[in-house]
Amino acid sequence: MIEPEATIDxxxxxxxxxxxxxxxxxxxxxxxxxxxxxxDRLDLIKVEPRMILDLxxxxxxxxxxxARQYSGVKVLALDFAFPMLLKARERGRLFRKPGCxxxxxxxxxxxxxxxxxxxxxxxxxxxxxLEKAFREFLRVLKxxxxxxxxxxxxxxxxxxxxxxxxADSHSHVSLFPDMHDVGDALARAGFADPVMDVDRLVMTYQxxxxxxxxLKILGAHNVTRxxxxxLTGKGRLKAMSQAYERHRVDGLLPSSYEVVxxxxxxxxxxxxxxxxxxxxxxxxDPRGMVP
Numbered sequence: 001m002i003e004p005e006a007t008i009d010x011x012x013x014x015x016x017x018x019x020x021x022x023x024x025x026x027x028x029x030x031x032x033x034x035x036x037x038x039x040d041r042l043d044l045i046k047v048e049p050r051m052i053l054d055l056x057x058x059x060x061x062x063x064x065x066x067a068r069q070y071s072g073v074k075v076l077a078l079d080f081a082f083p084m085l086l087k088a089r090e091r092g093r094l095f096r097k098p099g100c101x102x103x104x105x106x107x108x109x110x111x112x113x114x115x116x117x118x119x120x121x122x123x124x125x126x127x128x129x130l131e132k133a134f135r136e137f138l139r140v141l142k143x144x145x146x147x148x149x150x151x152x153x154x155x156x157x158x159x160x161x162x163x164x165x166x167a168d169s170h171s172h173v174s175l176f177p178d179m180h181d182v183g184d185a186l187a188r189a190g191f192a193d194p195v196m197d198v199d200r201l202v203m204t205y206q207x208x209x210x211x212x213x214x215l216k217i218l219g220a221h222n223v224t225r226x227x228x229x230x231l232t233g234k235g236r237l238k239a240m241s242q243a244y245e246r247h248r249v250d251g252l253l254p255s256s257y258e259v260v261x262x263x264x265x266x267x268x269x270x271x272x273x274x275x276x277x278x279x280x281x282x283x284x285d286p287r288g289m290v291p
Contacts, residue, residue, distance in 0.1 A: 020219030021083035027214045035121040049116035056123020060088025110140045120149040134189035141266035152176045153258030163243035191264035204252040208241045
Protein backbone atom coordinates (compact mmCIF):
# COMPACT_ATOMS: atom_id res chain seq x y z
CA MET A 1 0.00 0.00 0.00
CA ILE A 2 1.18 3.53 -0.82
CA GLU A 3 1.34 5.86 2.16
CA PRO A 4 -1.32 8.62 1.82
CA GLU A 5 1.28 11.40 1.69
CA ALA A 6 3.07 9.59 -1.17
CA THR A 7 -0.01 9.24 -3.40
CA ILE A 8 -0.26 11.30 -6.57
CA ASP A 9 -2.58 14.30 -6.56
CA UNK A 10 -4.11 13.58 -9.97
CA UNK A 11 -5.58 17.07 -10.32
CA UNK A 12 -2.20 18.68 -9.75
CA UNK A 13 -0.47 16.18 -12.04
CA UNK A 14 -2.91 16.90 -14.85
CA UNK A 15 -2.47 20.64 -14.34
CA UNK A 16 1.32 20.31 -14.38
CA UNK A 17 1.37 18.38 -17.65
CA UNK A 18 -1.23 20.67 -19.20
CA UNK A 19 1.00 23.64 -18.48
CA UNK A 20 4.02 21.73 -19.82
CA UNK A 21 2.54 20.90 -23.23
CA UNK A 22 3.89 23.89 -25.17
CA UNK A 23 7.54 23.33 -24.16
CA UNK A 24 7.58 19.63 -23.31
CA UNK A 25 9.39 18.51 -26.47
CA UNK A 26 12.22 20.98 -25.81
CA UNK A 27 13.48 19.03 -22.80
CA UNK A 28 12.03 15.50 -23.15
CA UNK A 29 15.36 14.07 -24.33
CA UNK A 30 15.33 11.13 -21.92
CA UNK A 31 11.70 10.28 -22.64
CA UNK A 32 12.31 10.23 -26.40
CA UNK A 33 15.39 8.03 -25.97
CA UNK A 34 13.52 5.53 -23.80
CA UNK A 35 10.59 5.57 -26.21
CA UNK A 36 12.85 4.72 -29.14
CA UNK A 37 14.39 1.87 -27.17
CA UNK A 38 10.90 0.49 -26.65
CA UNK A 39 10.18 0.71 -30.38
CA ASP A 40 13.42 -1.15 -31.09
CA ARG A 41 12.33 -3.87 -28.67
CA LEU A 42 9.01 -4.18 -30.47
CA ASP A 43 10.92 -5.05 -33.64
CA LEU A 44 12.12 -8.20 -31.86
CA ILE A 45 8.63 -9.35 -30.86
CA LYS A 46 6.29 -11.01 -33.32
CA VAL A 47 3.11 -9.00 -33.08
CA GLU A 48 0.71 -7.88 -35.81
CA PRO A 49 -1.67 -5.40 -34.16
CA ARG A 50 -4.66 -3.79 -35.79
CA MET A 51 -5.43 -1.42 -32.91
CA ILE A 52 -2.68 0.18 -30.80
CA LEU A 53 -3.13 2.26 -27.65
CA ASP A 54 -0.34 4.75 -26.87
CA LEU A 55 -1.11 5.12 -23.18
CA UNK A 56 0.26 8.33 -21.67
CA UNK A 57 0.99 9.62 -25.15
CA UNK A 58 2.01 13.15 -24.20
CA UNK A 59 2.66 15.19 -27.35
CA UNK A 60 2.36 12.12 -29.55
CA UNK A 61 5.98 11.49 -30.54
CA UNK A 62 5.59 7.73 -30.07
CA UNK A 63 2.06 7.78 -31.48
CA UNK A 64 3.45 9.05 -34.77
CA UNK A 65 6.35 6.57 -34.68
CA UNK A 66 4.01 3.64 -34.02
CA ALA A 67 1.87 4.67 -37.00
CA ARG A 68 4.99 4.57 -39.18
CA GLN A 69 6.23 1.28 -37.72
CA TYR A 70 2.85 -0.43 -38.21
CA SER A 71 1.61 0.97 -41.49
CA GLY A 72 -2.14 1.00 -41.93
CA VAL A 73 -2.84 0.28 -38.24
CA LYS A 74 -5.11 2.47 -36.12
CA VAL A 75 -3.18 4.18 -33.30
CA LEU A 76 -5.03 5.82 -30.42
CA ALA A 77 -3.26 8.42 -28.26
CA LEU A 78 -4.49 8.57 -24.65
CA ASP A 79 -3.40 11.12 -22.07
CA PHE A 80 -4.99 12.77 -19.03
CA ALA A 81 -3.70 16.24 -20.01
CA PHE A 82 -5.90 17.72 -22.74
CA PRO A 83 -3.31 20.24 -24.08
CA MET A 84 -0.88 17.34 -24.64
CA LEU A 85 -3.43 15.71 -26.94
CA LEU A 86 -3.87 18.92 -28.89
CA LYS A 87 -0.14 18.70 -29.65
CA ALA A 88 -0.45 15.01 -30.55
CA ARG A 89 -3.34 15.83 -32.89
CA GLU A 90 -1.04 18.06 -34.95
CA ARG A 91 1.09 15.07 -35.93
CA GLY A 92 0.61 12.75 -38.87
CA ARG A 93 -0.56 13.29 -42.40
CA LEU A 94 -3.77 15.16 -43.15
CA PHE A 95 -5.93 12.06 -43.46
CA ARG A 96 -4.03 9.97 -40.91
CA LYS A 97 -4.23 12.08 -37.78
CA PRO A 98 -4.10 9.97 -34.61
CA GLY A 99 -7.25 9.28 -32.69
CA CYS A 100 -7.10 11.02 -29.30
CA UNK A 101 -8.75 10.29 -25.99
CA UNK A 102 -8.41 12.29 -22.77
CA UNK A 103 -8.71 9.90 -19.84
CA UNK A 104 -7.01 8.50 -16.74
CA UNK A 105 -5.06 5.27 -17.24
CA UNK A 106 -6.72 3.77 -14.16
CA UNK A 107 -10.20 4.20 -15.71
CA UNK A 108 -10.06 3.53 -19.45
CA UNK A 109 -13.31 4.39 -21.28
CA UNK A 110 -12.68 1.65 -23.84
CA UNK A 111 -14.51 -1.56 -24.65
CA UNK A 112 -13.34 -4.92 -23.36
CA UNK A 113 -11.02 -6.86 -25.68
CA UNK A 114 -10.62 -3.94 -28.09
CA UNK A 115 -6.84 -3.32 -28.18
CA UNK A 116 -4.09 -5.51 -29.64
CA UNK A 117 -1.06 -3.63 -28.30
CA UNK A 118 -0.67 -1.19 -25.42
CA UNK A 119 2.50 0.90 -25.60
CA UNK A 120 3.13 3.05 -22.54
CA UNK A 121 6.30 5.08 -22.11
CA UNK A 122 7.02 6.66 -18.71
CA UNK A 123 3.38 6.95 -17.67
CA UNK A 124 2.33 4.27 -15.19
CA UNK A 125 4.27 5.95 -12.37
CA UNK A 126 1.36 8.41 -12.27
CA UNK A 127 -0.92 5.63 -11.04
CA UNK A 128 -1.86 5.37 -7.37
CA UNK A 129 -2.87 1.70 -7.69
CA LEU A 130 -0.61 -0.11 -10.12
CA GLU A 131 -2.42 -3.43 -9.89
CA LYS A 132 -5.73 -1.69 -10.62
CA ALA A 133 -4.18 0.01 -13.64
CA PHE A 134 -2.82 -3.30 -14.93
CA ARG A 135 -6.26 -4.89 -14.53
CA GLU A 136 -7.68 -2.09 -16.67
CA PHE A 137 -5.01 -2.68 -19.31
CA LEU A 138 -5.82 -6.40 -19.29
CA ARG A 139 -9.52 -5.70 -19.62
CA VAL A 140 -9.15 -3.70 -22.82
CA LEU A 141 -6.50 -5.98 -24.36
CA LYS A 142 -7.67 -8.72 -26.66
CA UNK A 143 -6.72 -12.27 -25.64
CA UNK A 144 -3.10 -12.70 -26.68
CA UNK A 145 -2.59 -8.92 -26.76
CA UNK A 146 0.69 -7.34 -25.69
CA UNK A 147 1.46 -4.74 -23.02
CA UNK A 148 4.85 -3.03 -23.36
CA UNK A 149 5.80 -0.24 -20.98
CA UNK A 150 8.49 1.69 -19.18
CA UNK A 151 8.39 3.34 -15.80
CA UNK A 152 10.90 4.65 -13.28
CA UNK A 153 12.45 2.76 -10.36
CA UNK A 154 13.33 3.96 -6.84
CA UNK A 155 16.83 5.20 -7.73
CA UNK A 156 15.34 7.81 -10.06
CA UNK A 157 16.37 11.34 -9.01
CA UNK A 158 18.17 9.86 -6.01
CA UNK A 159 20.60 12.79 -5.83
CA UNK A 160 17.75 15.29 -5.69
CA UNK A 161 15.90 13.25 -3.06
CA UNK A 162 19.01 13.04 -0.89
CA UNK A 163 19.76 16.76 -1.23
CA UNK A 164 16.22 17.73 -0.23
CA UNK A 165 16.33 15.36 2.75
CA UNK A 166 19.17 17.46 4.14
CA ALA A 167 17.24 20.69 3.62
CA ASP A 168 13.86 19.87 5.20
CA SER A 169 11.49 17.02 6.07
CA HIS A 170 8.92 17.57 3.28
CA SER A 171 8.34 15.31 0.28
CA HIS A 172 9.93 16.88 -2.81
CA VAL A 173 10.46 13.88 -5.09
CA SER A 174 7.88 11.27 -6.06
CA LEU A 175 8.47 7.72 -4.88
CA PHE A 176 8.81 5.03 -7.55
CA PRO A 177 8.11 1.28 -7.17
CA ASP A 178 10.79 -1.37 -7.32
CA MET A 179 11.04 -3.44 -10.53
CA HIS A 180 10.07 -6.60 -8.66
CA ASP A 181 6.97 -4.93 -7.20
CA VAL A 182 5.92 -3.89 -10.71
CA GLY A 183 6.37 -7.47 -11.94
CA ASP A 184 4.39 -8.83 -9.00
CA ALA A 185 1.56 -6.39 -9.75
CA LEU A 186 1.50 -7.60 -13.37
CA ALA A 187 1.19 -11.21 -12.24
CA ARG A 188 -1.52 -10.46 -9.65
CA ALA A 189 -3.51 -8.55 -12.28
CA GLY A 190 -3.59 -11.68 -14.43
CA PHE A 191 -0.97 -11.01 -17.11
CA ALA A 192 0.97 -13.94 -18.52
CA ASP A 193 4.73 -14.30 -19.01
CA PRO A 194 5.82 -10.95 -17.56
CA VAL A 195 9.39 -9.94 -18.45
CA MET A 196 11.13 -7.17 -16.51
CA ASP A 197 14.55 -5.56 -16.75
CA VAL A 198 16.19 -2.30 -15.76
CA ASP A 199 18.57 0.24 -17.21
CA ARG A 200 20.34 3.10 -15.45
CA LEU A 201 20.80 6.41 -17.25
CA VAL A 202 22.30 9.68 -16.08
CA MET A 203 21.52 13.19 -17.28
CA THR A 204 24.08 15.89 -16.44
CA TYR A 205 23.64 19.59 -15.71
CA GLN A 206 25.80 22.62 -15.07
CA UNK A 207 23.58 23.83 -12.23
CA UNK A 208 20.85 22.61 -9.92
CA UNK A 209 18.67 25.46 -11.18
CA UNK A 210 18.82 24.19 -14.77
CA UNK A 211 17.86 20.69 -13.67
CA UNK A 212 14.93 21.98 -11.64
CA UNK A 213 13.83 24.14 -14.56
CA UNK A 214 13.82 21.16 -16.93
CA LEU A 215 11.77 19.09 -14.48
CA LYS A 216 9.25 21.91 -14.25
CA ILE A 217 9.02 22.26 -18.04
CA LEU A 218 8.48 18.50 -18.28
CA GLY A 219 5.62 18.75 -15.80
CA ALA A 220 7.44 16.09 -13.78
CA HIS A 221 7.90 18.01 -10.55
CA ASN A 222 6.55 16.70 -7.26
CA VAL A 223 2.75 16.35 -7.11
CA THR A 224 2.48 13.96 -4.16
CA ARG A 225 -0.12 14.79 -1.52
CA UNK A 226 2.64 15.05 1.09
CA UNK A 227 4.45 17.85 -0.76
CA UNK A 228 4.86 21.25 0.83
CA UNK A 229 1.87 23.30 -0.30
CA UNK A 230 3.42 26.75 0.10
CA LEU A 231 6.46 28.32 -1.51
CA THR A 232 9.83 26.86 -0.62
CA GLY A 233 11.95 29.44 1.17
CA LYS A 234 15.25 30.68 -0.23
CA GLY A 235 17.09 29.23 2.75
CA ARG A 236 15.88 25.68 2.07
CA LEU A 237 16.56 26.01 -1.66
CA LYS A 238 20.10 27.14 -0.86
CA ALA A 239 20.59 24.25 1.57
CA MET A 240 19.35 21.76 -1.02
CA SER A 241 21.62 23.22 -3.71
CA GLN A 242 24.64 23.05 -1.42
CA ALA A 243 23.86 19.43 -0.55
CA TYR A 244 23.47 18.59 -4.25
CA GLU A 245 26.88 20.08 -5.04
CA ARG A 246 28.52 17.16 -3.26
CA HIS A 247 27.43 14.98 -6.18
CA ARG A 248 29.28 17.06 -8.77
CA VAL A 249 31.68 14.97 -10.90
CA ASP A 250 34.03 16.36 -13.57
CA GLY A 251 32.32 19.73 -13.31
CA LEU A 252 28.80 18.38 -13.87
CA LEU A 253 25.86 17.49 -11.64
CA PRO A 254 24.35 14.04 -12.26
CA SER A 255 20.63 13.30 -12.30
CA SER A 256 20.05 9.55 -12.16
CA TYR A 257 17.17 7.64 -13.73
CA GLU A 258 16.42 4.00 -13.07
CA VAL A 259 14.40 2.97 -16.12
CA VAL A 260 12.25 -0.13 -15.72
CA UNK A 261 11.19 -1.97 -18.88
CA UNK A 262 8.38 -4.50 -18.87
CA UNK A 263 6.18 -6.47 -21.19
CA UNK A 264 3.54 -9.13 -20.67
CA UNK A 265 0.73 -10.82 -22.53
CA UNK A 266 -3.01 -11.00 -22.03
CA UNK A 267 -3.87 -14.68 -21.53
CA UNK A 268 -6.08 -16.46 -24.04
CA UNK A 269 -9.09 -15.93 -21.78
CA UNK A 270 -9.30 -12.40 -20.34
CA UNK A 271 -11.31 -11.88 -17.12
CA UNK A 272 -12.34 -8.33 -18.08
CA UNK A 273 -15.24 -6.83 -16.16
CA UNK A 274 -18.04 -4.94 -17.88
CA UNK A 275 -17.69 -1.15 -17.72
CA UNK A 276 -19.17 1.84 -19.47
CA UNK A 277 -17.22 2.23 -22.69
CA UNK A 278 -17.19 4.16 -25.94
CA UNK A 279 -16.84 2.55 -29.37
CA UNK A 280 -13.42 2.97 -30.96
CA UNK A 281 -15.02 4.19 -34.19
CA UNK A 282 -16.13 7.39 -32.41
CA UNK A 283 -12.60 8.40 -31.35
CA UNK A 284 -11.04 11.23 -33.31
CA ASP A 285 -10.89 14.93 -32.53
CA PRO A 286 -10.16 15.31 -28.79
CA ARG A 287 -12.31 18.45 -28.57
CA GLY A 288 -15.36 16.23 -28.35
CA MET A 289 -14.11 14.47 -25.23
CA VAL A 290 -14.34 15.45 -21.61
CA PRO A 291 -11.04 15.46 -19.65
